[in-house]
Amino acid sequence: MPPRTSIFAVRTTIGQERSVTDLITTAVIGEPDIWECPFCSEQFNSEEATREHMATCPKKKSTGEPKLVYKNPLLGRVKAILVPETLRGYVFIETEEYRDVEIAISGVPHVRGRVSGKVTKEEIDKYLVPKPAAEGISVSDIVEIISGPFKGERAKVTRVDAAKEELVIELIDSPVTIPMRIHADFIKLVEKATEEEVPAGEAEEEGEEEEESFWSRS
Secondary structure, eight states, X not given: OOOOOEEEEEEEOTTOHHHHHHHHHHHHHSSOOEEEOTTTOXXXXXXXXXXXXXXXXXXXXXXXXXXXXEOOTTTTTOOEEEOOTTSTTEEEEEESOHHHHHHHHTTOTTEEEEOSSOBOHHHHHHHHSOOOTTTTOOTTOEEEEOSSTTTTOEEEEEEEETTTTEEEEEESSOSSOOEEEEEGGGEEEEEOOOTTXXXXXXXXXXXXXXXXXXXXXX
């Protein structure tokens, strides 16, 4: 039965998530175990390779066992290192024990500490799945077109097709009001609609409690 693992969050300097990940990865897999031949002291990266050498070692003796000189304490224990594109300043490490995280981040530049407690998969799932392009865009919002023949033009959103990630918009400065359909990737939000402009049923419900996130425990 494989050992159970947990996910831990590490805080980093914003913009240095990748460099921190590279250094942690090196600590995890860049330093293999070192085994030594008991006959000639030649070193190898595995017990199997050492035994193969021992079988033909020029200084072979009747008895002897491979000697473990150095063991990487993280090798085989850290299962994954996650760097969500949509969450800056954090790196997640899936491993067997909290002690593994302390070893992995020891001496690594741009690490600002570890968030206390464990992180559930549910807490980070939303950061691992790409955010829909149309998310956060509502009817009556003002957007700017950032690609295509109408690049730079501003428009008002008249419909949001979340399933297709498309918007129906009307150019603000156009002398003729012509609805046009555009993919949400090609626009950026400029101004949110006021409550008076939002059609009935479009407004978000108020009074919802903010969901506690793992970083609130830091």
